[in-house]
Amino acid sequence: MKEGERSGRISAELWEVLRRHRWRIAAAVALLLVAKLATVAVPLLLKRIIDALSTASLPASLPLYLLVGYALLRFSSTLFNEWRDLLFVRVTLAAVSAYAQKTFSHLHALGPRFHARRKLGSLLPDIDRGTGGIAFLLGVGLFTIVPTLVEIGLVLAIMLNRYAAGFAGIILVTFLVYAGFTLVFTARRVFYQRRVNKLDSTAKGRLADSLINYDTVKYFGGEAREARRFAAIMGDWVDAGAANQRALFTLHVGQSAIIALGVAAIMVLAGQAVLARQMSVGDLVLINAYALQVCLPLNALGFTYREARDAWVNAERLFELLRERPEIDDPPGSPALQPGPGEIVFEHVSFHYEAARPVLVDVSLRIAPGTTLAVVGRSGSGKSTLARLLLRYYDPANGRILVDGQDIRLCSAASVRQAIGVVPQDTALFNDTIGSNIAYGRSGSTLEEVVAACRAAHLHEVIEALPGGYDAPVGERGVNLSGGEKQRIAIARAVLKDPPILIFDEATSALDVDSEHAITQELDRLSQHRTTLVIAHRLSTIVNADTIVVMDRGRIVEQGTHGELLRRKGAYARLWLLQQRMEEDAAR
Structure with a gap:
């Protein structure tokens, strides 16, 4: 699938999640905007305080209303941001839960061909990273990119209204150069992030496969061989991670240099204006505060964009998994098999x-x-x-x-x-109690029905002799039971299913x-x-x-x-x- 088509599908999926929670999101965005207005108003109030306190004739009393207002503005910015997060958390948690459930059901719907070739150890990290990536992507657009752009827009409007166009021009140029640099170098870094993810999944898959086959490793004295194979994968992972970090180093240093040059240019211009008596010290503090207020979100925006690209890469694998088609896909409304004698x-x-x-x-x-x-x-x-x-x-x-x-x-x-009831050659058991494993044969069965099925399978006496009886754990893959006991459980399941x-x-x-x-x-x-x-x-x-x-x-x-x-x-x-x-x- 082409990159653009793949991105379009992921965007459509995320938009559908946002649409389902539109009222909660609208309230969260409103709180976000109020918080940003309070944040942008803080330097304006700080300028008035500095100007009031730095006049030739000091005021007779402290401007308490300005000082209290300054404190309230700072508090309200934090309050509205936290309130926004409280509203939106249910959206992200619901999305992660929905996709985890959707993936779980989808994996069970896929056929034997898929499960024969999949590696459980690498599949689980893909699902975990994918759901985490979806949660990040849902929050990042609304609560990092949008508020940063709103904040930059408000600051530019205030600067153009109160000061020479040169200040707003420097801020705008800094933003554009920073954004262009970040886009180019983050796109280059995606290759390294994909390789790191792939090797991480390969390593976890190798680890799980080796531990599942613990007995085989012991039979053939393969501990050193397994360690060498795992070490080779981890060596590649280390190299890929180091290359990824080198790309990240270039990105961070470049971003910091652009911000430093922008702030330096603004402060030189403002310092000259103060010396020329064209601006007050309060104006200098205001411009410095706005310069930092724009540049710090720019830095956060760069970090967020990098993380968003990583999250996008993580979500890609999950959506690829969800696009796997079941080999048996019943059309909607397929009739049920009608009961009969069983010919x-x-x-x-x-x-x-x-x-x-x-x-x-x-x-x-x-x-x-x-x-x-x-x-x-x-x-x-x-x-x-x-x-x-x-x-x-x-x-x-x-x-x-x-x-x-x-x-x-x-x-x-x-x-x-x-x-149909099945008694297979190798009985697969959940890592649960004996009673729960047998009751799996028929949903909603009672303990009395389970015991009756076990009596029919000549298993009841064996279970009663175990410590814990029907509550005895079978262990992972039924390792606590003999082959004959596992087969009797399979028979009891079939009896219970009837x-x-x-x-x-x-x-x-x-x-x-x-x-x-x-x-x-x-x-x-x-x-x-x-x-x-x-x-x-x-x-x-x-x-x-x-x-x-x-x-x-x-x-x-x-x-x-x-x-x-x-x-x-x-x-x-x-x-x-x-x-x-x-x-x-x-x-x-």
């Missing part, structure tokens, strides 16, 4: 992840309501893809999938998944023989009176299936019962004999 039909289904590598080729099969169909085959034969298509993670390239006569492509993906259709995706392949036998019995009980698709690796777990389908290179090569397939002495029989020999060798 599943694949009609001439073809699918590929990459065009040059077909995964399924003209697959047709039917799973009758209340029956179990098992799919076996070598790795890469397309077994698990059947389950992903049924769950609508993807839609077929050709053909269609029917559930109770309804084309699931025309139904909302959420309603299709609601009708769906008409079940998918067992190699649910026992990672277990030992004893655990596999126990889990298989529970899976058999769970699948009774439900339509079940079993993706199997170990053939011993699916001998009782109503139908067994053998796949090879994305095609169905055989199907029938266990006995029928053995009698044919084809691909299934060869797989069966091979696994029997391997089990016999392992038992010796």
